[in-house]
Amino acid sequence: MGARESLEMEVDERDEFLGTGGTGVMSFSTPANEAPHSIPVSYGYDASEETFYFRLAVSPESRKQRIVNSVISFVIYGMDGDGWKSVIASGKLEETNDEAIATETLQGLQRVTIPLVDFFGKPPGEIHFEFYRLVPDELTGRKESKTPV
Known part of the structure; x- marks a missing residue:
């Protein structure tokens, strides 16, 4: 059996994998002596702008x-x-909600699907959500591939 090696995904393969939305893990930076704050979240992805959209409970x-x-x-x-x-x-x-990005965001949200995933244990109507976006400084995709030994 061959060994496994990780390879970079091409842009179109990466965009197909991301689709228009799904779930992932978001990690926030914290002070050096603390672990990153990581949470599961659902996302929408606009491949035409390489932008992620999030509906976060706050x-x-x-x-x-x-x-x-x-x-x-x-x-x-x-x-x-x-x-x-x-x-x-x-x-x-x-x-x-920043005026400088509100119009771009409305256009982007029309091209994505943010799944409503219940991570909260109470009805979504009882939770206050706000929308955020991430225009990545870095965006990389990797895939597993069989290689000869």
Whole structure:
């Protein structure tokens, strides 16, 4: 049996893997002596603009509220018939209510599907959501591939 090696995905393969939305893990940067704050989230992806959109639950005591506008990394991964694939996006999470990006965001949200996934244990109508976007500074996709020994 051959060894496994990880290879970079081509842009079209990466965009196909991401689709118009799904789920992944968002990690927020924290002070050096703390572990990153990581949470599962659903996303929408606009391949034409290489932009991710998020519907995040927020509350006054939410840790996310204190670390929004910091640098994040966002990881999406899964397995298909060809093996494991993953995409990592990193950059600054932006609030979409800023007038400078509101129009772009509305256009982008029309091209994506953000799944409503229940990570909360209470009805979504009882949770306050806000929209954010990530225009990645870095966007990489890797796939697993068989190689000869």
